[in-house]
Amino acid sequence: MTDESAPATEPAIAVRGLRKAYEGRPAVDGLDLTVSHGEVFALLGPNGAGKTTTVEILEGYRRRDAGEVRVLGVDPDPGTPAWRGRVGIVLQGTGEFDELTVAEVVDHFAAFYPAPDDPARVIEQVGLAGKARARTHTLSGGQKRRLDVALGIIGRPELLFLDEPTTGFDPEARHEFWELIQSLAASGTTILLTTHYLDEAEALADRVxxxxxxxxxxxxxxxxxxxxxxxxxxxxxxxxxGTVRHEESATPTALVAELATRFDGEVPELTVTRPTLEDVYLRMIGHR
Incomplete structure (x- = not known):
């Protein structure tokens, strides 16, 4: 087995004691992380928490100060061309290709890989088959983001990095994009996602x-x-x-049954809520 192939028992991403400082100030301070093959993992954190630095180190874009990092069985610093061909990266913006059509852009990027996927199939997979001959400057924001994903997966990556994939999307476009990501995950692609949308993490991620x-x-x-x-x-x-009452309970079903008896079946304006992912996230990052 060559160094370009991770043993089946090795995680897709394995990080131990990762450290990175800027001008003496730690951005990443002893971070440990493991992501399994085929998993969708969402990395959450406020701006300045070290999230972007961590991901850039995993992608091979930034050098670490200390720690052990293995991505698909390979140290990404410096990584190799063969390793980079196994990794897909969708940044917040891939670039502008205003005068090229969707098909021309995807064909161009396919030439960077030794064994790319079929460009027409990828364009269809990301939902742009009807726009293949359209120039990219005519695409909507959501369609441009789909093109970004097409460029990220044209090389048949085993691991896909998605950086804030739906920033600026309207709700309908976000949900359509989620379906695309779910289809990639269902095909076995390992995905590491960064997002500020907690509902997005809840909808897509196996772990956060x-x-x-x-x-x-x-x-x-x-x-x-x-x-x-x-x-x-x-x-x-x-x-x-006529007043609204709120009561915390470890046994909400029993409390609702008691209320149903008290109100003879129909409890006025009844709601039962648990802490949302956003609630626990804000508590964990020390939000006040």
């Missing part, structure tokens, strides 16, 4: 990691992060006196 002050605070599934699954629920209803 929260980074703050250069350290990974916790890694868990979206449903379990920060003890969310075991957290108290809040039951709210309008009382007979």
């Amino acid at each position: 990691g929260v980074i703050a002050a250069g350290r990974l605070v916790e890694v868990a599934s979206p449903a379990e992060l920060g003890g969310r699954r075991e957290a108290m629920s809040t039951v709210s209803w309008r009382t007979a006196e």
